[in-house]
Amino acid sequence: MNQAGKPMAMQSAVYLFDPLCGWCYGATPATRRLRDAGLVVTPVPTGLFADHGARTMDDQFAAYAWSNDQKIARLSGQRFTEAYRHKVLIAGSRFDSGPATLALTAVALEDEARELDALSLIQEARYVDGRDVASLPLVTSVLAGAGFAGAASRLQAPDPALLSANEDRIARGRRLMTTIGINGVPALVLSDERGTRAIAAGSLFGDLDALLAQVKAA
Numbered sequence: 001m002n003q004a005g006k007p008m009a010m011q012s013a014v015y016l017f018d019p020l021c022g023w024c025y026g027a028t029p030a031t032r033r034l035r036d037a038g039l040v041v042t043p044v045p046t047g048l049f050a051d052h053g054a055r056t057m058d059d060q061f062a063a064y065a066w067s068n069d070q071k072i073a074r075l076s077g078q079r080f081t082e083a084y085r086h087k088v089l090i091a092g093s094r095f096d097s098g099p100a101t102l103a104l105t106a107v108a109l110e111d112e113a114r115e116l117d118a119l120s121l122i123q124e125a126r127y128v129d130g131r132d133v134a135s136l137p138l139v140t141s142v143l144a145g146a147g148f149a150g151a152a153s154r155l156q157a158p159d160p161a162l163l164s165a166n167e168d169r170i171a172r173g174r175r176l177m178t179t180i181g182i183n184g185v186p187a188l189v190l191s192d193e194r195g196t197r198a199i200a201a202g203s204l205f206g207d208l209d210a211l212l213a214q215v216k217a218a
Contacts, residue, residue, distance in 0.1 A: 011215065012040040016173050016187040017119070018048035019100035019133070022069050023201075025123040026076035027186040030204040030211055031116060034188075037212050043108075043115045045101045046173035046185055054096035054134075062089035069127075075205040083130030091132075099136035102158065103143060105166040106151035114148070121146050190218055 015031055017024040035041045047053065055061070066089055069080040087093075100122050107118040125131040125142045133139045136155065144152035154162055176182075180189055180198050188199040199218060203211050 011190045011192040011218070012042065013191070013215070014176060014189040015041050015043045015116075016046050016177060016182065016185050016189065017043060018046055018050075018097050018185055019104060019119060019122055020049045020095060020097040020126070021185050022065065022072050022080075022127070023184075024186040025127055026072040026078050027204040028078065028120055028123065029076060030208055031188075032120075033208040033212060034215060035116060039215060041116060041188075042112075043104070043119060044173040044176065045097075045104060045170055046177060047101060047170035048097065048185060049095060050098035050101055050170070054094065054098065057089060057092045057095050059090075061095070062092070065089055078127070080127050081130060084127050085130075087130035088126060088132055093132045094134040096134040098134075099139050100133045101170065102136070102162070102166050103139045103151065103155055105169055106154045106158075106162055107143065107148055108169070109162065109165055110148070110150040110154070118143060118146075118148060118151070188215075190215065 013034070017027075031041055057065075066080075066085055072078065073080050103122065104115055104118055108115045122133050122139060122142060125139075126133045131138060131142070133142065140152050140155040143155070176189060177187070180187075180196065182189075182198055184201075186204060187201060188204065190197055190199060197218065199211075199215060203214055
């Protein structure tokens with residue numbers, strides 16, 4: 001409530017994420033619930049697993065990732081399939097979110113309201129279908145097959161404007177993490193007339209109605 005006793009308008013929020021972050025995939029039900037309730041959720045990538053954060057999967061890392069994924073599944077209800085385990089983790093694919101991040105920037109430039117849907121699509125291609133979304137041609141195909149024709153076309157030959165926008169979005173995400181004092185993703189950052197503040201990451205994996213109430217009261 002504000003000082004006049006009237007309900008406060010729903011805030012806007014920045015959703016900091018990386019498309020190859022399993023915890024971000026686990027937070028999908030929460031971001032959908034908030035968006036469906038009327039919160040304006042703007043996805044902003046941080047490039048956590050792109051460029052210097054990228055690596056090639058080895059047996060040790062694959063085992064660690066799968067163990068972590070099982071915990072995420074228990075907390076969120078999201079699916080991590082055997083197809084993903086064998087075709088992505090055990091297969092030793094490249095762990096590089098750069099292509100998927102660029103693809104999401106292309107979607108945002110075409111229709112920013114659909115970026116969360118595109119993110120979910122890319123995550124499901126990886127974690128459910130077992131597809132290697134670290135490949136730009138593959139992630140382009142995923143988008144094209146789901147009706148993101150404009151973004152897919154742009155990814156065929158990324159132009160300077162797309163590459164620049166992608167760098168700017170990642171830089172924005174990293175600046176916001178530094179400003180708010182956030183060390184990892186996923187993170188939900190609320191903004192309204194009272195300022196900018198983060199919601200505890202653990203809240204994205206609990207009771208979604210309680211999360212909505214927390215966001216409204218924050």
